[in-house]
Amino acid sequence: MAGLGRSFGYLWGSTGLSNLADGFVKVGAPLLAVSLTRSPTLVSLVAAAGTLPWLALALHAGALADRADRRRVMVAANVARAGVLAVAALLAVSGLMNLWVLVAAVLLAGACEVFADLTAQSVLPMTVAATDLTRANSRVSAAQLIGNDFLGAPVTGLLVAILPAAVLGAPALLYGAAALLLLGMRGAYRPAAPADGRRPPRQEIAEALRYLWGHRVLRGLAITAGLLNLANAAYFAVFVLWAVGDGSRVGLTPGQYGLMMTAFAAGAVLGSLLSERAAALFGETRTLLGSWLTVSLLLLVPVAVPSPVALYPTAVLWGLLGAGANVLVISTRQRLIPAALLGRVNSAYRLLGMGGMPVGALLGGVVAEAAGIATVLVGATALCLAAIPVAWRALFDQISGRLTSEPAFSDISRTR
Template identity: 75%
Template sequence: MHTFPYTIAEPAMSRLGRSFAYLWSSTALSNLADGVLKMGAPLLAVSMTRSPTLISLVAAATTLPWLLLALHAGAVADRADRRRVMVRANLVRAVILAGVTLLAVLGLLNLWLLLAAVLLAGVSEVFADLSAQSVLPMTVPPDALTKANGRVSSAQMIGNDFVGAPVAGLLVAALPAVVFGAPALLYAAAGLLLLGMRGAYRAEGGVEARRPMRADIAEALRFLWSHRVLRGLAITAGLLNLANSAYFAVFVLWAVGDGSEIGLEPAGYGLMTTAFAAGAVVGSLLSERAAGVFGEFRTLVCCWLVTSLLLLVPVIVPSPWTLYPTAVLWGVVGAGGNVLVISARQRLIPARLLGRVNSAYRLVGMGGMPLGAAAGGVVAEFAGLGAVLVGATGVCLVGVGLVRRALSDQISGPLTSTAALSDMSGSR
């Protein structure tokens, strides 16, 4: 029998449990909504302008809330019932997007309203996602985390890219208003599904509501910085996400349209993300086995290295025939690495700090994404799209080199237990 560090009213009915089933179903719906919105918004923007700077603002608006609100959202996740935070966040973004749908139907939608909608939906996403990563360890046994994260990651990829992205490509051409209306309905359904999770989802030994929030945040930042493994992973993730944001903020201009290098139609761009999702599902499900054979951190570093090198393929050979198989490989190694790093964080971070330290990690890891997206647009205006794509690849390789050096003494074999990982943490 597994002992959970949380209060859960309902024991697991199976290996992953009934509550996990509700969480997984909600994740699938919300990520389907994410896929439609995150693919549809830049494609709508391309129909309004061909300026790389303005197009990059869409990606910047998507990720800016992580820079501004991640720490506060993590503190809220450690103070409140995490399931309730997720329910409210999903319902809020459903209401926001329903309002934007009405404006689109009335013919009032423009680029600036589109940016505002993406930004506000992103604010809700920060609270929903951070609470979701903190809820997951409350629903499954500790030694089932990698398996559960693999299932969640596969649902995310199927929703975001395998289904949502191609649907968005079709909707942009046929009925643009539904790019916002469909996600509104899906987010509402995702929030309601979470009500099926029974039990309390507030961390035992959590922070006092009367304690200043800045003290909660400072505690999390100290823990992250003093933890050698988490610190190294966070810094590298920050460099990778910064570079990838610059890359993909303008990649749509490299790939889509008559004047682009690859020459895809919007539906073809959606098909590329479907190929990515197909690979990601495979990578998510194989990550646990690969880590058991090659070692958790060795597998992670290899995934990040291969992902970085693959960024050069569409630049060197700009053709749909190379783009689609490259996207599949992006998915396999990208999702595999993502599952491993999330599982490691969930094991390494104490229960009472999980929301806050996760938020601190993601601030470092994702906080540079809006800056990278904006920088990608500006550099593309003056130096061209190719300079952005090649430069971003170089930054990724530097990041992989840093984490390889930082973890050189930890990638000699499998790492499967919390105790083994804790031995590498350094002083608290």
């Protein structure tokens, strides 16, 4: 890609293809689940299966990213999840698809995703200069969102109605193509061994956990991200039941639900591309906290106004604000974490940030079964609002100069 190098172009292209595949799975799996059952608890199992591997494998994936050739890890992960979904598609064509086959396929593909995604975030600083990280991350984020939602969502909504097996078969082909593109990257992508030599993986993982917990900004952001993701996992695990079907409050068809995700993606792409400019205009801290606060409040809109007319513009704002905040957080982590620790500390951060998602998804299904879907949606919003002060306090302390050993968050873009 112009200005960022040829290797980044291959990485960027692979990211676009793999995230288009992610979009098929992300939107298609819940819609397939709804076609198999209307139980909130059972539908939430599919969402939980996609995120449970983060809880079990994140630390090990990070340790591997700091030891092995990162490009090869990504190639292997893409090939593996292509194989898993190809088998699931064949089972669907053979009439053997049921909820438990779907859960197993999503679970195994999710395990591969942990290794692919963590390694991708660790390989990017080896591909572009530190001064280009925010720009590169904004491009990567835009590619992820275009694939996940802008292209994947509407096509998936149609495929669920026309040819359900293709929802699993198409991403299998895309993951395979993404693996092939990565082979075009040139350069060395194996991290240098520490001067004092390698230690047992358990000790290296413990070192990363100590670093994360001892860093005020990273710790505050990780805790906030964990609470936000837990709440959003509960919210969106049952949101499809609130939005789709004859008995739902919003009354969307699967195709219209796909279009809603496209609206989300349109906003997200714009937010990714504008994040650097917004941070320069308002400051990174104000942009991040303001985005988190606003997007949390907007979660109440589908409850207060359960109408497609209100839902589509709300989805645009969800995407715009959420993606912009995500770019800032990822770039911040990549700058603050030492290169030798990047894979492991990144994985520890994402364990805290994403480990609660399967818990949230299952909790959302159980609470919806007992107390109704609206209770989950409102409760998740309240948890999001309660989480934001954790990050605000960490960033406030940093900007106030109480932590003189770490760069001020608002000045991170100028530290290298």
